[in-house]
Amino acid sequence: MREDFCGTGKISCEWVKLSKKNTAVGLDLDSETLRYAKGVNRSALSSSEQDRVRFLKQDVLKPTKEKFDWIGAYNFSFYTFHERKKLLKYFKAAYQSLKSKGTFFLEMSGGEGFKETLHESKNFNIPGHGTIQSVWQQHQYDPISQLNNYSIHFKLPDGTWMNDAFTYYWRIWEIREVREILEEAGFNKTVVLWENREEDADEYLPQEQGDYRRDWLAYIIGVKK
Numbered sequence: 001m002r003e004d005f006c007g008t009g010k011i012s013c014e015w016v017k018l019s020k021k022n023t024a025v026g027l028d029l030d031s032e033t034l035r036y037a038k039g040v041n042r043s044a045l046s047s048s049e050q051d052r053v054r055f056l057k058q059d060v061l062k063p064t065k066e067k068f069d070w071i072g073a074y075n076f077s078f079y080t081f082h083e084r085k086k087l088l089k090y091f092k093a094a095y096q097s098l099k100s101k102g103t104f105f106l107e108m109s110g111g112e113g114f115k116e117t118l119h120e121s122k123n124f125n126i127p128g129h130g131t132i133q134s135v136w137q138q139h140q141y142d143p144i145s146q147l148n149n150y151s152i153h154f155k156l157p158d159g160t161w162m163n164d165a166f167t168y169y170w171r172i173w174e175i176r177e178v179r180e181i182l183e184e185a186g187f188n189k190t191v192v193l194w195e196n197r198e199e200d201a202d203e204y205l206p207q208e209q210g211d212y213r214r215d216w217l218a219y220i221i222g223v224k225k
């Protein structure tokens with residue numbers, strides 16, 4: 001599989017652990033993040049697992065020579081593409097990088113709750129270090145451009161405040177337009193996995209109609225012929 005916008009490459013590393021047959025390639029543009037992917041996450045694997053995962057500094061807009069059974073883009077990372085033309089270019093590049101019958105997974109989030117201004121704070125206990133406070137901030141959504149800024153701030157155990165440790169400037173795409181662009185890029189079929197919120201369900205199911213949610217997370221799959 002190929003993990004697009006792989007960041008620290010955790011999914012690639014987990015994938016190769018699942019089976020000896022699994023291989024993974026992670027793509028990202030950021031050298032420092034890729035150094036962490038290789039030096040920390042990949043290094044923690046067994047040597048046979050390490051042989052089956054690679055990280056490349058490469059733009060996802062460019063098709064890879066190697067072809068994959070599936071490609072995944074998580075954490076809404078494709079929201080970094082603001083123009084329809086750019087998103088189409090990305091989907092075409094992914095299509096070209098898939099084997100026949102390959103699948104393309106896109107993680108999406110949306111709804112009013114994802115657009116409203118918000119500060120959400122969580123505490124994490126890091127053994128040996130103390131408590132870290134993490135704050136997710138949603139800025140002012142622009143309904144005309146469909147753009148919004150998001151930030152993650154941290155308060156470290158010694159009280160240091162790391163403002164804007166991570167920042168994102170995203171276009172909030174909608175599921176229907178993403179399915180249309182996938183079809184335009186050549187995907188034969190698209191499927192939406194919608195969260196089943198029944199008690200203890202913890203699953204995403206294929207659905208053509210979704211019940212209203214103030215905020216939602218969903219997976220869109222493009223299937224190649």
Ligand SMILES: C[S@@+](CC[C@H](N)C(=O)[O-])C[C@H]1O[C@@H](n2cnc3c(N)ncnc32)[C@H](O)[C@@H]1O
Binds near residue numbers: 006080
């Ligand atoms: C929101 S982070 C997600 C990281 C990872 N998927 C995760 O969940 O931790 C987005 C990542 O995409 C990378 N990125 C942005 N534009 C890219 C592009 N055109 N091609 C490849 N990587 C890109 C950034 O360097 C960053 O590491």
